Structures are given as structure tokens and as C-alpha cells.
Amino acid sequence: xxxxxxxxxxxxxxxxxxxxxxxxFERFAAELPAFVIRYQGKVYAYLNQCGHVPAELDWQxxxxxxxxxxxxxxxxxxxxxxPESGRCLGGRCQGVGLKAIKVIEIDGDILxxx
Ligand code: FES
Numbered sequence: 024x025x026x027x028x029x030x031x032x033x034x035x036x037x038x039x040x041x042x043x044x045x046x047x048f049e050r051f052a053a054e055l056p057a058f059v060i061r062y063q064g065k066v067y068a069y070l071n072q073c074g075h076v077p078a079e080l081d082w083q084x085x086x087x088x089x090x091x092x093x094x095x096x097x098x099x100x101x102x103x104x105x106p107e108s109g110r111c112l113g114g115r116c117q118g119v120g121l122k123a124i125k126v127i128e129i130d131g132d133i134l135x136x137x
Contacts, residue, residue, distance in 0.1 A: 074119030
């Protein structure tokens with residue numbers, strides 16, 4: 024199913040280095056948990072699935088950043104990821120990064136860009 028430019032949320036629902044927005048990403052007829060965050064002014068989206076085991080990262084819905092606001096953190100065992108790439112930076116992800124989802128921001132909307 025084509026998802027080209029489907030609306031995820033409004034821009035003001037994703038705060039800089041803070042609250043992200045959870046959504047469902049359709050893939051192979053399945054709906055997978057995903058999220059979008061804002062970091063240094065740009066939006067990034069990933070499947071909500073840790074590289075350690077396929078668990079969701081957020082300890083409270085939409086909370087993906089660690090206390091420093093520089094990294095995404097898995098709430099279960101503390102794996103750290105780069106917000107701008109999803110790359111594993113340390114912890115139990117052991118080199119397995121987050122799976123990125125293409126998104127764009129246009130006129131106050133954040134859209135899937137598939
Ligand atoms: S499940 Fe994320 S670090 Fe273990």
C-alpha cells in the first residue's frame with residue numbers, strides 16, 4: 024500500500040529534543056510502532072524497536088531522549104542512539120541501529136515520505 028506523503032502529525036506536536044510523536048507505520052500489511060522526534064530543528068522518524076531486542080524504547084509514551092537531550096535512549100537497558108541517524112552509540116544495541124523512516128516537514132505538517 025502506498026504511503027506517499029501521509030500525514031503523521033502537526034509540526035507543533037513534536038518538540039525540540041523532547042516529546043516525540045508515536046504513530047503506526049504500515050509495512051508488509053502490518054502496522055509497526057514508530058515515532059518521530061525533532062533534533063536540532065529537523066524531524067527524524069524510526070521504528071520504535073530497540074536494536075537489542077525488538078522492544079519499544081519509550082519508558083513513557085513519547086519520551087525518547089535521555090536527560091542530556093543529546094541521545095535517544097531505550098528505557099529497558101539503556102542503549103543509546105544518535106537522534107539524527109539512529110546509529111547505536113553504546114549499550115546493548117551493540118552496533119545495531121534504529122530503522123529509519125523517511126519523513127518531511129511541509130507547512131506545519133510532518134509527513135511520511137515513502
Ligand atoms: S531492549 Fe533496549 S537496550 Fe535492551
